[in-house]
Amino acid sequence: MDIPSKYNPAEVENKWYQYWMENKFFHSEPDEREPYTIVIPPPNVTGVLHMGHMLNNTIQDILTRRARMLGKNACWVPGTDHASIATEARVVNKLKNEGISKFDLTRDEFLNHAWEWTHKHGGIILEQLKKLGASCDWDRTAFTMDEIRSESVIKTFVDLHDKGLIYRGVRMVNWDPAAKTALSDEEVIFKEVQSKLYYLKYRIESSPSGGVEGASFITIATTRPETILGDTAVCVNPNDERFYHLKGKRVLVPLINRSIPIIEDEYVDMEFGTGCLKITPSHDVNDYEIGLRFNLPSIDIFNEDGTMSEAAGLFIGEDRFVVREKIMIELEAAGNVAKVEDYTNKVGFSERTHVPIEPKLSAQWFLKMGSIIQPAIDNVLNDTIQFYPPKFKNIYRHWMENIKDWCISRQLWWGHRIPVWYISPSPALPQGEGESNYGFVVAATEEEARKLVIEKFPSLGGVRGGSGGGFFLHQDEDVLDTWFSSWLWPISVFDGISNPDNKEINYYYPTNDLVTGPDIIFFWVARMIISGYEYRDQFPFKNVYFTGMVRDKQRRKMSKSLGNSPDPLDLIETYGADGVRVGMLLCSPAGGDLMFDESLPQQGAGFVTKIWNSFRLVNGWEVDKKLPQPEHSRIAISWFHEKFSQIVEQTDDHFDKFRISDALMNVYTTVRDEFSGWLLEMVKPVYQQPIDGKTYEELIDIFDEVLRFLHPFMPFVSEEIWQLLKERKQGHSITISSWPKSTGYDETLIAQFEDVKEAIAGLRTIRTKNNIPNKDQLELSIMVGDKGFAPEFNSVLVKMGNLSALNLITEEVKAAASFLVKSTTFFVPMGGTIDVAEELKKLQAELDYAKGFLNSVVKKLCNERFVSSAPEAVVAIERAKQADAEAKIKVLEEQIVGLR
RNA sequence: GGGCGAUUAGCUCAGCUGGUUCAGAGCAUCUGGUUUACACCCAGAGGGUCGGCGGUUCGAAUCCGUCAUCGCCCACCA
Numbered sequence: 019m020d021i022p023s024k025y026n027p028a029e030v031e032n033k034w035y036q037y038w039m040e041n042k043f044f045h046s047e048p049d050e051r052e053p054y055t056i057v058i059p060p061p062n063v064t065g066v067l068h069m070g071h072m073l074n075n076t077i078q079d080i081l082t083r084r085a086r087m088l089g090k091n092a093c094w095v096p097g098t099d100h101a102s103i104a105t106e107a108r109v110v111n112k113l114k115n116e117g118i119s120k121f122d123l124t125r126d127e128f129l130n131h132a133w134e135w136t137h138k139h140g141g142i143i144l145e146q147l148k149k150l151g152a153s154c155d156w157d158r159t160a161f162t163m164d165e166i167r168s169e170s171v172i173k174t175f176v177d178l179h180d181k182g183l184i185y186r187g188v189r190m191v192n193w194d195p196a197a198k199t200a201l202s203d204e205e206v207i208f209k210e211v212q213s214k215l216y217y218l219k220y221r222i223e224s225s226p227s228g229g230v231e232g233a234s235f236i237t238i239a240t241t242r243p244e245t246i247l248g249d250t251a252v253c254v255n256p257n258d259e260r261f262y263h264l265k266g267k268r269v270l271v272p273l274i275n276r277s278i279p280i281i282e283d284e285y286v287d288m289e290f291g292t293g294c295l296k297i298t299p300s301h302d303v304n305d306y307e308i309g310l311r312f313n314l315p316s317i318d319i320f321n322e323d324g325t326m327s328e329a330a331g332l333f334i335g336e337d338r339f340v341v342r343e344k345i346m347i348e349l350e351a352a353g354n355v356a357k358v359e360d361y362t363n364k365v366g367f368s369e370r371t372h373v374p375i376e377p378k379l380s381a382q383w384f385l386k387m388g389s390i391i392q393p394a395i396d397n398v399l400n401d402t403i404q405f406y407p408p409k410f411k412n413i414y415r416h417w418m419e420n421i422k423d424w425c426i427s428r429q430l431w432w433g434h435r436i437p438v439w440y441i442s443p444s445p446a447l448p449q450g451e452g453e454s455n456y457g458f459v460v461a462a463t464e465e466e467a468r469k470l471v472i473e474k475f476p477s478l479g480g481v482r483g484g485s486g487g488g489f490f491l492h493q494d495e496d497v498l499d500t501w502f503s504s505w506l507w508p509i510s511v512f513d514g515i516s517n518p519d520n521k522e523i524n525y526y527y528p529t530n531d532l533v534t535g536p537d538i539i540f541f542w543v544a545r546m547i548i549s550g551y552e553y554r555d556q557f558p559f560k561n562v563y564f565t566g567m568v569r570d571k572q573r574r575k576m577s578k579s580l581g582n583s584p585d586p587l588d589l590i591e592t593y594g595a596d597g598v599r600v601g602m603l604l605c606s607p608a609g610g611d612l613m614f615d616e617s618l619p620q621q622g623a624g625f626v627t628k629i630w631n632s633f634r635l636v637n638g639w640e641v642d643k644k645l646p647q648p649e650h651s652r653i654a655i656s657w658f659h660e661k662f663s664q665i666v667e668q669t670d671d672h673f674d675k676f677r678i679s680d681a682l683m684n685v686y687t688t689v690r691d692e693f694s695g696w697l698l699e700m701v702k703p704v705y706q707q708p709i710d711g712k713t714y715e716e717l718i719d720i721f722d723e724v725l726r727f728l729h730p731f732m733p734f735v736s737e738e739i740w741q742l743l744k745e746r747k748q749g750h751s752i753t754i755s756s757w758p759k760s761t762g763y764d765e766t767l768i769a770q771f772e773d774v775k776e777a778i779a780g781l782r783t784i785r786t787k788n789n790i791p792n793k794d795q796l797e798l799s800i801m802v803g804d805k806g807f808a809p810e811f812n813s814v815l816v817k818m819g820n821l822s823a824l825n826l827i828t829e830e831v832k833a834a835a836s837f838l839v840k841s842t843t844f845f846v847p848m849g850g851t852i853d854v855a856e857e858l859k860k861l862q863a864e865l866d867y868a869k870g871f872l873n874s875v876v877k878k879l880c881n882e883r884f885v886s887s888a889p890e891a892v893v894a895i896e897r898a899k900q901a902d903a904e905a906k907i908k909v910l911e912e913q914i915v916g917l918r
Numbered sequence: 919g920g921g922c923g924a925u926u927a928g929c930u931c932a933g934c935u936g937g938u939u940c941a942g943a944g945c946a947u948c949u950g951g952u953u954u955a956c957a958c959c960c961a962g963a964g965g966g967u968c969g970g971c972g973g974u975u976c977g978a979a980u981c982c983g984u985c986a987u988c989g990c991c992c993a994c995c996a
Contacts, residue, residue, distance in 0.1 A: 883976040
């Protein structure tokens, strides 16, 4: 068969992916087999593949492919997330570049743009996953905002509301002034920033008037001077002696001279700043709480976009950060600034728009987290659901035990519109007004809402509002948090919310493994577990494997702005998908970060070439069926069977423990060392000689098995060679073949062969030291003693050592180079070229070492406490060590005497 | 401020219930080797007081305490 000498990944990969798709090998339907299910962490619909996806999806593909080969009905469900805020931000941005403002559009107009954008850019990432070789069931591709998923989300909202778990409340929320929406706590990232601490003087009311000098002041410290316009109190600690005299007094807010009380609350830290805190209930969570306790007015000085509102009184319409600068100038001029210090504090930023968030009081929808989370806590702590690595259990538990209600509404348009219908007597009632007067109903559709209203409020009458009385319905303008749809993902992809008893959900759920990043453990993983128990009374997945971050060599996170992230598709083009996959996994322990460097896919690609060349070697042999099988081939093949069985067993164990890198390392060294380095070299016929039929056939079967062992990691090259290796039936594929099985193994045989390897290494060393070319034959004599070297592999020694003769002897050989394996001595007669002094030196060194070793062992054995308290097996091992060392010493001493 | 985890070869990491899996792997380094599958290769070598200090034990990389350094998560100190 003619085989290209150079493997061409691009061509091979396209060919086989197409073949797999045409034959629907990745498609799964419920049947009588055991299911194996993974749902993909849905990437943003308009996103593009980055290195994190590569790592994550490679692992999922390996797990899926192996499960498929284990005979399970493997189903890896792909899909994308509508990514409410991220996508909306992109569309807004795009429109802005076209000179269109979102706020000039109607909701429908905007959504048209958003859908257009989604259809144009959506799903690119899924096409990219195909390049990686992802064996997803593409017929099941889902989208968090497609019909089934939308229906599931709405239904869930209505259900949770009807259970009393969803409520509307006015709370201090994290406000994103760029996106003009509330965010959940999880979407806020706190960062340390260099800022300033401003010490501002507030005049005490009824103090002697006159200039600032000499008047009575109280000094507060703040990082946000612009918020003084919203101050409604100044607070001190009741135990703070410094302020006893101010009890019950009032102060004037600088610039606007609003009179506000001095209040006392233990919340204030006497040590910090001046021990005096200004209270701005509208713009700080703590101040809000204090405001509630003291019944303080709340003045919202910001507009939704972070500019000053009318209520601020000054700087109206100007941005908060501009105002910070400006107000300081005015305060300075008015004599209200005591001092300004450099200060480092933490500021919350929006995860999506990266602007500082603004605590803001607003009406939002919340999901109560109190009662529904218990099974999610219990079943992770008791390992019903297992986390890999397990350290994430603690992090998870900590979060769960301190969980707060989930703010699920977002002031956006792109997403699932909240199915809440406000009842009003007029057709044009702005949202927010009249709610309390007329109330609302929660229903999946307007029709249902209408029915509900009539049921609940019969007095309103059934007719549409207007002159005839009746009512109008206004749907809530807001949409739901993206995670409110993705938390249902393992259920909703099988339509298990709307049709909870359908065949698919019953078969595929719960899923087996989830592979994701620890950064979304709270956003997503925890919430899926919660919803799993709430809606299926069952965990959504058995195992969660957390991947690490992909970083660069300097441990920096890969990011677009740093420009340190390679384009995955470029990598695939350069190194081939198999090479990149292997490169990603060679050193990425679970939960540990992956320091990515182009040398990794390079190594992966090198490994692909190695396999390819192994195939070229075997493929190039001429077979002569009449030839008998040589002994060295027979024993080599039987050794490989044992060894391979052992390796498969180890690898299965690695998989069970989600040690994917270790599993790959097993595959890597097996192919490179055991298969190519040893087996092929042992059975390789003499140059241009044919190979016997039996060995060839057995070898092809072994190769087949090795390829199947490789396949989950390197799907393409394994398929290519597998197809070339033998005549295959139409529609056959390694994809649907079987994973190698361990059939048990003979440890003795494997150990014996390790000795043989050592002996061959000894021979090679002698060649190197004495400059004897490989093609020159050597003669080898083995000293046969009671601790004999197993003779089973002697034929292998002859072949691999290129020996002219192999003698079994009982007497020392003079003028020979020698080496020792265990306590068997090997001699290679050197015909007088032997350097006696050198040889003696070497032997003496070995002897010294052996004596020292013996000494330590004997010491241990002489220690009665050791002998009496250590387990018998351990003592026996020590005794064996002693015997071995003694034998070795005897041999060495004899040799030394012999040489002298 | 609270919690979690880590520290083993130049780098990235294994090392399970203390004892031959006990000091390991891959990469990197160094030395030698190419008409005969593969220099994307082969053969060899060097390199570590297992973060420091105490303790438990016949025996500690492994268990305990403590200190140091790093990382991560959570938290409302202006």
